[in-house]
Amino acid sequence: NAGVTQTPKFRILKIGQSMTLQCAQDMNHNYMYWYRQDPGMGLKLIYYSVGAGITDKGEVPNGYNVSRSTTEDFPLRLELAAPSQTSVYFCASSYGQKNTGELFFGEGSRLTVL
Amino acid sequence: QQQVKQSPQSLIVQKGGISIINCAYENTAFDYFPWYQQFPGKGPALLIAIRPDVSEKKEGRFTISFNKSAKQFSLHIMDSQPGDSATYFCAATQGGANNLFFGTGTRLTVIP
Numbered sequence: 750n751a752g753v754t755q756t757p758k759f760r761i762l763k764i765g766q767s768m769t770l771q772c773a774q775d776m777n778h779n780y781m782y783w784y785r786q787d788p789g790m791g792l793k794l795i796y797y798s799v800g801a802g803i804t805d806k807g808e809v810p811n812g813y814n815v816s817r818s819t820t821e822d823f824p825l826r827l828e829l830a831a832p833s834q835t836s837v838y839f840c841a842s843s844y845g846q847k848n849t850g851e852l853f854f855g856e857g858s859r860l861t862v863l
Numbered sequence: 864q865q866q867v868k869q870s871p872q873s874l875i876v877q878k879g880g881i882s883i884i885n886c887a888y889e890n891t892a893f894d895y896f897p898w899y900q901q902f903p904g905k906g907p908a909l910l911i912a913i914r915p916d917v918s919e920k921k922e923g924r925f926t927i928s929f930n931k932s933a934k935q936f937s938l939h940i941m942d943s944q945p946g947d948s949a950t951y952f953c954a955a956t957q958g959g960a961n962n963l964f965f966g967t968g969t970r971l972t973v974i975p
Contacts, residue, residue, distance in 0.1 A: 753906070780960060789872065791865075791952060791965040792907070799961065839906050843960040851897065852960050854906025 751775050755840050755855035762830040762862045770825040770858050772840030780843040781823040782807070782852065783815065785836040792839065798823055830862045866890060867955050869966030876973050882940040884969045886953035889934065893955040898927065898938050899965075901950045910951070911938070943973045 756771045774781065779800045784792040784807075794807030798817040812834060814826040823842075827834060837859050841852040868887045876882045886896075897912035913920045913927040913936065920927045926939040940947055953966040 782961070789967055791869075791967040793965075794961075794963070797961045805961075841906070841960075851909045851912070852899075852907075852963070854908065856904065856906050 753840055753842055753853055753855035755838075755858050757858060758856070759859050760861070762827075762860065764830060764832065764862060766830050767826070767828050768830070768860075770827070770838055770840075770860070772823045772825065772855060773821050774823075774840075774842040774853070775821065776842060776853065777820065778842035778844060778853070779820065781817065782841045782843075783813070783823070783825045784839045784841065785809065786839060786857070787836050795825065795838075827860075832862050834860065835862045836860060865967065866964035867953055867966040869953050869969060871969060872967070873970045874972070876940075876943045876971065878943065878945060878973055878975050880943050880973075882938075882943045882947070882971055882973070884938045884951055884953070884971070885935065886937065886955075886966050887933075887935045888955050890955070890957065891934070892957045894958070895956050896927070896929065896936050897954050897956075897963075898925075899952045899954065901952065901968075903949075907952060940971075943971075945973045945975050947971060948973050 753774045782797040783795040793809045796815040798804045837857045841854045898910045899907035900910040901907040924941045929936045950968045950970045952968050956963040
């Protein structure tokens with residue numbers, strides 16, 4: 750049982766480049782999330798999805814896009830990368846019906862924009 | 864605006880000692896307060912959680928104390944061990960994980 754799998758684990762981008770962070774879960778969770786983690790700032794929600802075809806903005810969505818075509822996958826797209834997007838990105842998932850706040854996280858993707 | 868305020872930012876404790884991390888919130892509508900533990904290079908993982916209808920919850924060496932009137936909650940780690948060295952995040956939500964606000968984290972180091 751792999752849980753939440755993120756790829757790539759590390760990536761360096763140049764300013765203005767674009768890329769997609771991949772996230773897949775095998776727990777049949779309806780809810781999926783993307784967070785970014787910056788030193789001393791905790792985790793901030795970028796986007797979330799409550800099911801295939803449904804996405805919504807979180808606290809810090811600017812500069813990002815998401816899609817949810819299947820229950821398993823929730824990719825995060827960075828368009829026109831900026832240094833402010835240097836961060837560690839975490840994908841997470843949770844049960845849909847009894848949404849108690851328990852998130853299952855992947856191991857993170859460290860992105861550096863130079 | 865930080866919805867959940869966490870302190871201290873870092874904490875060093877001797878093996879066998881008690882580690883205490885504090886969090887405060889303003890939104891009285893929050894109805895679920897989890898604590899997450901994160902080891903270096905890993906994602907956070909749920910450690911323990913509490914709802915505001917109880918004042919304390921204990922799981923092994925980990926205890927959450929909750930003070931509803933003061934809008935504060937804290938994590939106590941008894942008999943702290945080097946394996947407890949990690950970053951701890953408190954969080955709060957109203958209505959579920961899609962509305963979860965995290966504290967800024969506390970890096971705990973337990974010295975042998």
